[in-house]
Amino acid sequence: MNLLIMGPPGAGKGTQAILIKNMYNLVHISTGEMFRKAYMDKEPLGILAHEYIKKGELVPDDITLSLVEETLKKVPIKQGFILDGFPRTLNQAVKLDEILERLSLKIDAVLNLVISYESLVERIIGRRICKNCQAVYHITRMKPKVEGICDLCGGELIQRKDDTYEAITRRYEIYNQTSKPILDYYQKKNLVYNINSEDNIEVSFIHVQKLLEGLNDNAKK
């Protein structure tokens, strides 16, 4: 089973991807991780990509696509993968299909995490991060035992600088603009499955599981 996961920043995409990977024994391909690993391993493409990331610039498509292709080649046959944080543009989606065709692979489903703007704001504005160990809390959904203090290490809980209304709104608008053509592209292939992500991580994951069990059953028929 080969999956792609999409959703606005703050919808819990990375968390769902890890839960899905563990449950279905998939290879989790996150572009952020992929860039970091390729850089640490001193791969030429990784070093090149790092030059852009360092400057806060987007990594050009040809570098990203080559790295994705290299990474996909290493996925063991019979084991599926879940792509997280890619494709980010329509061009990348089209090129991804070319890569998959070369490797005789295909995407089985695009999981689209759907969350309202209001819920997203509530989730992000209430988020608190441990200054010391980066553990994540929420002022109503996941309270620490002592207000303002990390349960795990006793560190101070702070709000991220870019967790403001303005920043959330901007990220949400940019996401909607860039994801629309990608979702349209996959919609035409009947691959998009919307996942209700209004509630917490556990509830969203139950929706995901139901969907994937259904897909697996269909694949067996």
Ligand SMILES: [Zn+2]
């Ligand atoms: Zn901590």
